[in-house]
Amino acid sequence: MNYFLQQLINGVTLGAIYGLIAIGYTMVYGIIGMINFAHGDIMMIGAFISLIAFLVIAALGVTSVPLALVLVLVCALFFTSAYGWAVERVAYRRLRGSFKLAPLISAIGMSIVLQNGVQLVQGARVKPLAPVITGGIELSGAESSYPVTLGWLQIVIILLTVALMAGFTWLIQRTSLGRAQRATEQDMGMAMLLGINVDRVISMTFVIGAALAGVAGLMVTLYYGVVDFYIGFNAGMKAFTAAVLGGIGSLPGAMLGGLLIGLIEALWSGYGSIEYKDVAVFAVLILVLMFRPSGLLGKPEVEKV
């Protein structure tokens, strides 16, 4: 029971990170119907920026952990937003309206550019970061055979994710920008006819998605303590799987899918074999595509006209 509880805690933490990344996939797909394969690499950029920011802040003599965290978070948000904006501007905007595969291929190219760019500048070796947030709450009694801990870091990750998702949901449901995004997603031509600058809305979509991925990058850096130029690929694919599982295009679906993928990965690692955790996750992708391609919370195809 204790073991299961521990895996559950680990799974939810992982799921939070995947969910944050998955939102970016699903939002972009919803609005312009493409899979942004460079999105995972934006997360990787966020991880590197966090790492660098931590080192710089430490070198500047900031010793307060909460202050350092906030500063790093701001850095990660700012730079990944800029990357997200630039990727769309450079690689996708001009291809809008061309055949469907063009932006997809461009996205794969962009992913390779980002990976190799970071590899060139930062080197191919794994970069470690000393643990910033340590310790946690012991949930089981001292006499228990298998101790269950809820790390402070896990608490930070889960709470931050919940706060970001709440804020994000509010943005989409209640603000003028969110309304414009939903309108653009449902009928881009009509949104234009109402005076919406659709290019700007799409830019903002990439910026928001990238910012969330940037926070996920910070979490990955803190959680695993190591980063390299390739982490975006694997995490990106899993987040994409999460988005498909939840129903691509559906925002609550991305959050739910992320959580489920995190749990599947953690439980499989705990009870099956840790070497095959990725197999389990991608088997889910295949099964979903075979039996429920619209995902768990996918939109109904038919609308009354």
Next chain:
Amino acid sequence: MLKVQGLCSGYGRIRVLEDVSIEVAEGEIVTLIGANGAGKTTLLMTLCGKPAASAGSVTFQGKELLGMPTWKIIRQGIAHSPEGRHIFPRMSVLENLQMGAQAADPAHFKQDYERMLDLFPRLRERLKQRAGTLSGGEQQMLAIGRALMGRPKLLLLDEPSLGLAPMIVRQIFDIIREINQKDGMTVPLVEQNAFHALKLAHRGYVMVQGRITMAGTGADLLADPSVRAAYLEGGA
């Protein structure tokens, strides 16, 4: 108010509009009638920049519109309620109206919104409902209401009667007359329902295969034997 001169446009290599010139004065309802595929919808869409015109000029209150992106054209004070209504199906009625006001000054929202609900009382009952679940007539009312929320000076209406029951069609035409007479709204109106449209309009144009072939007052066109033969016989 709106002046179109020598406009040519089409989709890719297919030319639809050939040298179209029309004029709409402030406070007028001007209808454009013609058969399916004549290019009426293409004309309205070209005015809004999509598809882009290949030649000609479109001036609105003395300002050239061609070359502007669609959203900027709309923000000059033009609203377009397109063929097929294009309401946002997964947004509520209220949100659809809010989308219409996106290009307008937010300070007017409350007032305009109350006015729309007075104009279309059916929408008041359905404010929170998803727009995709409305009936066809309600959707058309929502589309017009949404267009008016932007406080346009010019309202482009494309086939507002399409697929609606005769009673609803009459209601919609009454409302067009009302916003024209009460608010002085200028309305270029594209219609298949030539009889109703010509009765309502101050002036009209007839379009055949991408060209304007005839122009005149609504009453003149209604009386014209060739118009009667082509668009009205058996149809009224």
